[in-house]
Amino acid sequence: MTRQTVLRRSADPLRLWAVLSEAVLRRVVGSPATMREQLLYLAEKAGHPKITMQVIPYSQGAHPGMAAGPFQILGFPWPADPGVAYVEHRAGALYLEGAHEIHAHNVAFEHLVALALSPDESAEMVREIAEEYA
Template identity: 70%
Template sequence: MAETSSPTVWRRWLAFELTRLRKAANLEQKDVAKALRCTTAKVSYVENAERPVMLRDLEEVLLPLYDVPAEKWPKYLQAARDSRKKGWWESYDTDALPDWFSLFVGLEQGASQLRVYEAQLIPGLLQTSDYAVEVSRRSTMERAQEQVERHVEVRLGRQEVLRRRQKPLRLWAVLDEAVLRRVVGDVRVMLEQLTYLRQAMEQPKITVQVIPFRGGAHPGMVGRFQILDFPWPGDPGVAYVEHRAGAVYLEGAGEIEAHIVTFEHLCALALSPDDSAKMVESIAKEYS
């Protein structure tokens, strides 16, 4: 398993592995529950990454039950310890970071790749501070100035994943042209934002493509979405769709494939990264 500093992703990896090991041992959840002297629901919570596994359960019951070789135990035990730590984002209250979004941040901070389609605004990982303030102020949620500041602080903190020393996040964003032309704040904010976006496009781990208005109708018109990939083989990833009252996390094979196919279609319809950079530069000049 690749290194990650996210307890959310350690918990996801361990859940993925424990499910795989159980099935390889030809055991059902009820068999594991009997060995642990607990309910089947508790086993399900662990295998769905809704609850971290207890270290004692892992060491005294699960690893022996699944016939895991002794030399492999340390990585599982360390993953269990890391999964119970607190991420930096978990120190914020729900006004700044609702529970439904806290899960996304935890996944994002440990993902290896993030594919994003946005139709209305610059993706959070690429926003400037002033742009983020304007987005937060104009949200349907009524936020006081202090709440806006905390909300923006979280958004800017998330961006460190693009600058982490070991294996920074690979970001691939497809934007509708409307994202570049919608004036958020004023022309100064937009000039600063597009200048920042253009600079970000020079980074080797960041790819941005723009779908021009002349491209006509396209599959992304249904709505925005994101696809998270994780740094171990066999994990299908997560498709994330946000709505006004929360978000949906899609993990079914068909659900993820539908979003991957859509993203690939959008990439094919969009301008190339080089031509997209030229469009960003051209529109930025209009704001200047």
């Protein structure tokens, strides 16, 4: 909850672009009521001007996000700073700062974005899945 405040702050809020697998939306965690509430919250937040959410539907089959697992790319406003790729694993986490490592993750992200539904279609899919828990 604390991390979410940077998206809502009035002075220079951060930008979030998330690409999720449909599997994440269908994996039940908690009760059906909790699932519905969480999914509706995601769909609502996806409409925020600084948040983009896209879903890769099952129909896309295997995709680059499945091989290496989840990752985050942290970008910074300074032109000389190429950013950081952050990868969590069972034994900890890696902060990848090499130009080739960041480039590889940016390319993977671009492929995932291309495979995913549009933001509007994604929000609609999330709402439809949420209603399955009603």
